[in-house]
Amino acid sequence: MIESQQVTVDLPLPFYRFLARLAEQTHQPLEELVAQSVAGNLPPSVDNAPVEIKSDLLALQRLAVDELKQVANEQISQKQQKRHLQLLEKTNLSNKEQRELSELRRQADVLMLRKAYAWAVLRWRGHPNPIPRLEEIPRNYTPHPQRVQRLPSSKP
Numbered sequence: 001m002i003e004s005q006q007v008t009v010d011l012p013l014p015f016y017r018f019l020a021r022l023a024e025q026t027h028q029p030l031e032e033l034v035a036q037s038v039a040g041n042l043p044p045s046v047d048n049a050p051v052e053i054k055s056d057l058l059a060l061q062r063l064a065v066d067e068l069k070q071v072a073n074e075q076i077s078q079k080q081q082k083r084h085l086q087l088l089e090k091t092n093l094s095n096k097e098q099r100e101l102s103e104l105r106r107q108a109d110v111l112m113l114r115k116a117y118a119w120a121v122l123r124w125r126g127h128p129n130p131i132p133r134l135e136e137i138p139r140n141y142t143p144h145p146q147r148v149q150r151l152p153s154s155k156p
Helices: 013-026 030-039 052-062 065-072 078-089 094-124
Strands: none
Touching: 013 030, 052 094, 065 094, 078 094
8 A cells, every 4th residue: 555645635516515425325434536536637647857957857847838848849950960960870989070060969868858747747737748730740860761760561
C-alpha cells in the first residue's frame, strides 16, 4: 500500500458535486476518486532529466502559454544543422571536430528535451498538442541518409 498524507483542499462546488455523484454511482470512496484525479493530473516530472538542465525545464513551468508554444516550436538553426551534417559525413574527425560534434549533439538533445517538456506542460495546462498539417512541418532539416535507422522489411 502506498503511504499517504492527509491534505485539506477547497474544491469548487461543481467539481465536488461531480466527484461525489461519481463516487455514489460507482460505489467508490470519494477520497479514492479525488486521489485518482490528482494522480492523473500531476505536472510533468523532471526526475529523469539530466541534472544540468533540470532547473531550465522547471523554469518552463512559469512561462505563459504563448512562450511555451515558442519553446515547443523551436528549431536548430540552419547553420548548426548544416555543420552537424558536415561533421557526420566526414570519415576522420580531428579531436576539435569530435568535440564540436559532441557539443552539437548535446545542444540538439537539450532542445528536444525542452520542446518535449514544453508540450507536456501545455498538455497539463489543458492545451492539446496540435498535430501539424503536413505543409506545416519544417522541411529545413533532412537527416543524413546513412544515419536514418530503417525498420526491417516484413517481406520474406
